[in-house]
Amino acid sequence: MTDTKTRVMDSAERLFAERGFAATSLRDITADAGVNLAAVNYHFGTKEALLSAVFDRRFGPINQERLELLDAAECRAEGAALDLEEILRFFLLPPFAKMQEWGDAGPNFIRLVGRAHSDTNEQTRASFLRPFEGIVSRYEVALRRALPNLDRAELRWRLHFVIGAMAHTMAWCQMMKTPGRRRGAPPEIVQEALVRFVSAGMRAPASDRGGETS
Amino acid sequence: MTDTKTRVMDSAERLFAERGFAATSLRDITADAGVNLAAVNYHFGTKEALLSAVFDRRFGPINQERLELLDAAECRAEGAALDLEEILRFFLLPPFAKMQEWGDAGPNFIRLVGRAHSDTNEQTRASFLRPFEGIVSRYEVALRRALPNLDRAELRWRLHFVIGAMAHTMAWCQMMKTPGRRRGAPPEIVQEALVRFVSAGMRAPASDRGGETS
């Protein structure tokens, strides 16, 4: 039996992902976790603080891996521009890699993050979107070096589309096959398909003025 | 002064898009609309029925246009396969075209739909996702004809990524410039960028086994 705090976070993670934050009551969570209602306020203070705790526990590690992979590769490259597909791989794959590391609890969090990407609430933005935007800026610089002929605004929009494809895949990650399920492709197949798709999208011929070719 | 029913739907549309369904109370809506609380139950019955009404009002026309554009083009082609980019244009552009037709109220609904794409609630699925899935199946057939060498499962996933890129762009459509705003690109620019991006993604070289080249 794991400890109360962890049990609450696990249940919250799953229920927030399935029903959304506002539609999930603390009673739903504590009933699911098999703990007392008052334990939530004792351990976390408020419902919003619980949401932040749920994000912080797993989103930090994902983003740290994103940064470390990029840093390490840039260090190895000694000033040369990185390969486009490599950069996209570093950006896209950590969520799915961690999902598999985390076992049964992984998909819950990944779904939650997938949905959070289209969330405009101020509470979600604070604990989720703000740190993510730092990552995006960092990758935007790397991508600009890999695609030096692509118009800056166009690159920003394409990065936006990359995030959309990734977020949607995360939100519906239950469509991927895990060892126990019948339907759906294994995560590795989907990940590779995603990388191929967005790599080609980033390299698309540009509009009439200002061209990127290869 | 427009009629009460319309005012309620307009406010609901905006607030559902901004805060989400569960986080928006009927009191928020009626206060924003400047109508009496009881009017909601008189005109719509329940809060869920109001949500359905909000979807039905605008999502039907969008999907009808998607179908009509595809039908008309297939009719003109007289049995020949359509061009990939043309198909994607028919699928992707109606939401944005309608958004601009609808003026100030347009972006609210488009954001709502963008968020709904990653919603797994049963209530949202019923009034939104089910009809959409019919459209997707129809387009999947057309795409398979345009990309006959692409593996079927791979095509499904790529269509999934297309939807993700589109949904994310819809959810953040306030980033596009409308006549009165300073920042952001005009919608036409973004739409074209999206079409170019996903067209290239769909045509990406396939994995080792089973290839699609041009």
Added chain:
DNA sequence: GTCTATATGCGGATAGAC
């Protein structure tokens, strides 16, 4: 740290006058 009990307010929905 964990429980019971409860304060306090907001939620959707309705009754019934006009």
Added chain:
DNA sequence: GTCTATCCGCATATAGAC
């Protein structure tokens, strides 16, 4: 069709015993 007033349950959060 529109209003006021209200029912009633559920929400978050807390007090205080153990």
